[in-house]
Amino acid sequence: MKIAIIGGGIPGLSQYLFLQKVGLLRGRSVTIYEAREAQDHSAAAAADFGTYNSSVIGASIGLSSTGLRVLKRLDIELHDEILRAGHVIRTWRMSSARGWTLANLPVGGDDERMVMIGREVCCQILRNRVPDEAVVRRKVIDVSLAEGNNGPRLVFQDQTTEEVDFVIVCDGIWSRARRAMFRAQDLNQYEFSPLYEGLVGVGGFVPSSKLQGTPEGEMNVVLGANGFFGYGYTTVNAQGSSKAGDTAV
Ligand SMILES: Cc1cc2nc3c(=O)[nH]c(=O)nc-3n(C[C@H](O)[C@H](O)[C@H](O)COP(=O)(O)OP(=O)(O)OC[C@H]3O[C@@H](n4cnc5c(N)ncnc54)[C@H](O)[C@@H]3O)c2cc1C
Structure with missing residues (x-):
């Protein structure tokens, strides 16, 4: 077959x-x-997950708790590798363009988490x-x-x-x-x-040092009059999956 x-x-x-x-x-x-x-x-390329540049397709993707559970069921080592390569998000902070915090939304209970990870990195781990x-x-x-x-x-x-x-x-x-x-x-x-409905998205990477004052594990969405801007860490450092690495999205 x-x-x-x-x-x-x-x-x-x-x-x-x-x-x-x-x-x-x-x-x-x-x-x-x-x-x-x-x-x-190659093994060398796989080890070089820190390479985020303009040729990378799709910027970052947020894997929800549901998606992570699917990966865990598929292969626990694969799941753990995804956690090690991305940044675990615990809270979504929504704010207005004038700087007001509108909501701090926890991702969920203790067993709920979300991971921001470079789409290409996620693909490569699977590949x-x-x-x-x-x-x-x-x-x-x-x-x-x-x-x-x-x-x-x-x-x-x-x-x-x-x-x-x-x-x-x-x-x-x-x-x-x-x-x-x-x-x-x-x-x-x-x-x-597919039908184009007038929504356009642009994404990319910046050094995480640009995100001054942003707590680790927080994803931010700033809502404006006709669009929104999202930012947060997308890599991890060697100390653990909620510690900011070098790259933000
Ligand atoms: C800006 C943006 C942000 C998103 N953020 C998230 C997020 O944070 N979390 C989330 O869960 N989802 C997110 N999504 C949705 C998610 O990306 C899609 O649901 C998912 O990628 C769909 O997977 P797919 O396999 O259908 O298509 P794709 O991921 O697009 O994969 C299609 C693959 O097929 C290949 N291909 C295409 N045509 C052909 C062909 N004719 N022959 C052979 N190969 C072909 C392509 O090269 C590609 O590798 C986002 C989408 C967008 C646009």
């Missing part, structure tokens, strides 16, 4: 690891097709657990029905095709596979296609 996972982001890689955990890799071929250029997953041969750099441009057995057939950018038995769709907001499910011709306009 051939299973294709389209997209090697956080969900695609996690799906692979879950299939592995429940024993579904045995006797099956499971391939992740990822459109993006492979990152450097390091997936064998290289399971990830193939290919862009899927369509999923059609194979002649005869009516199973799914992947169509790649170079116009080659591959018939598989099962497809797991993780190719994000501009998903080619989702479009194929709705048999739509246009990538941008079909039932359930």
